[in-house]
Amino acid sequence: MNAIGTEQILIYFAIILALTKPVGSYLAAVMEGGRTIFHPILRPVEKLVYKFCGVKEAEDMRWTGYAAAMLAFSVAGMVLSFAMMRLQGMLPLNPQSYGTKEISPDLAFNTAASFATNTNWQSYVPETTVSYLTNMVALAIHNWMSAAVGLAIAVAVIRGFARKSANGIGNFWVDVTRSTLYVLLPICLVGALVFVATGSPENFLPYQHATTVEGAQQVIAQGPVASQEIIKQLGTNGGGFFNANSAHPYENPSPASNLLTLILIFTLPAGLTYTFGKMVGNTKQGWAVFAAMSAMFLAGAFACNISEQVGNPHLAKAGINSQITPGQPGGNMEGKEVRFGIASSTLFATITTDASCGAVNSMHDSYTPIGGLVPMFNLLTGEVIFGGVGAGLYGMLMFCVIAVFIAGLMVGRTPEYLGKKIEKFEVQMAMLAVLILAASVLGFAALAANMSFAKDSYWNAGGDTITNLNNSGAHGFSEILYAYASGTGNNGSAFAGLSANTPFYNLTIGSAMLIGRFLMIIPLLAMAGSLAKKKIVPASSGTFPTDSGTFVVLLIGVVIIVGVLTYFPAMALGPIVEHFQMHNLKTY
Secondary structure (H helix, E strand, O other): OOHHHHHHHHHHHHHHHHHHHHHHHHHHHHOOOOOOHHHHHHHHHHHHHHHHHHOOOOOOOOOHHHHHHHHHHHHHHHHHHHHHHHHHHHHOOOOOOOOOOOOOOHHHHHHHHHHOOOOOOOOOHHHOOOOOOHHHHHHHHHHHHHHHHHHHHHHHHHHHHOOOOOOOOOOOHHHHHHHHHHHHHHHHHHHHHHHHHHOOOEEEOOEEEEEOOOOOOEOOOOOOOHHHHHHHOOOOOOOOOOOOOOHHHHHHHHHOHHHHHHHHHHHHHHHHHHHHHOOOOOOHHHHHHHHHHHHHHHHHHHHHHHHHHHHOHHHHHOOOOOOEEEOOOOOOOEEEEOOOOOHHHHHHHHHHHHHHOOOOOEEHHHHOOOHHHHHHHHHHHOOOOOOOOOHHHHHHHHHHHHHHHHHHHHOOOOEEEOOOEEEEEHHHHHHHHHHHHHHHHHHHHHHHOOOOOOOOOOOOOOOOOOOOOOOOOOHHHHHHHHHHHHHOOOOOOOOOOOOOOOHHHHHHHHHHHHHHHHHHHHHHHHHHHHOOOOOOOOOOOOOOOOOOHHHHHHHHHHHHHHHHHHHHHHHHHHHHHHHHOOOOOOOO
């Protein structure tokens, strides 16, 4: 690994570390109804929203009411998005005259499910499929909605650990309103202007036609890019205004915008770990969770960078120099932006798959087997290595419950976490969430790997024989496995060698997104509701400290072991066997 790669990873991590405490403190103040610097301006707006929507600010919801409100909010947004995509030909702000022929019913379902679940998987080419209005209202509005929902759920789960003898875990409508007004809105107002300053367009002009130096005609797509780019990254959504996503110079104009993008992706997920510690009354607990996430992030970032920098041994055998020289970067540059190189590309890939953000500035499908294994494993952990806004924290707290349960079994006493007895119901809910995610990923991947795409079948969108939906062999299976891991993990990135815009993949990946989002949230809200009712038990000499280095190691071990035991056979059929094939090693 070269010095540039090491420096970029460590400098980036130092910036995130410096932001974690102030961001976490601010989030805690906002979500607990404390006074912030924006109160003089935004508090009247907040009250007006409650009055207009009939929300009782002081109402405390039980977990069932909280879950019902979350589902109603998300489903209503999904239905709106589906309808707007199918009706976009009749709506304004559509200078390209896109209509239903660009978005079939199955694609509209997949896209609506994708954005409603914070996944932003895109089976379509954005700049040739959806109008400006569809982009802004049907799709980008979910960048706000789904991020606010994630923040709200995380805080509700935290309240389950922080409260004692309480029936409620907060008010969903209040949490979503505060998340939007006090957190997302101020950052996005400033951030959008920064993206404009770095070169991202913000307009409603028709696409521009230009003549290249060779005399060819080129269509230059544009639109309200900057305002969508900021919330796309801050909300860990990842859906690109352009098909090339953050490799497109309008979405990611420079190394400065690239660094800003990476900081935005981790800012809220990292800050929430400190929010957790602050709300439960012990900031060491938050730092323990942060430490576990950080260790796994750094291990993945270094492993991915090293693998790509080493490159493909077959190139060296062919007499091609793949070493770093003053004239070329060496390693595996296939699918990577020359503006960013291997170091920034692998760091981007690791961060976006850690953080449930599907944005990409290089093509993961072209990575070496181990380089591609890292982002795939990040997805298969359940996106808990910082994870999406809110989703990473409540996913990691699920593993905290499992970890203290295992620790309790080892020492022969009832497990406790933050003074709460972890009993049968809490463990059942945590394990249910784990099993649901695994069943979705492995079940759909097995179905797709064995699916017959016959001529003229319903699954064939074009009416012709479907060939080359994905590559053959181990890499082709990796593409399928990655697709369902990305969908279930609500990430949205892809091994793009898979042609996923068919009814079969649109429907199954869309279903995986809904399963991964809502069938994980509901058990965790049930767990939070159960914990909130419990009294806090004073610590004793036999209490296992969960703010220590030992617990951090245990927590990391549980995340990795659960991932390895659940997904190792599938990964062995994909990137692992491909690695052996690349090095001409025998597999048995």
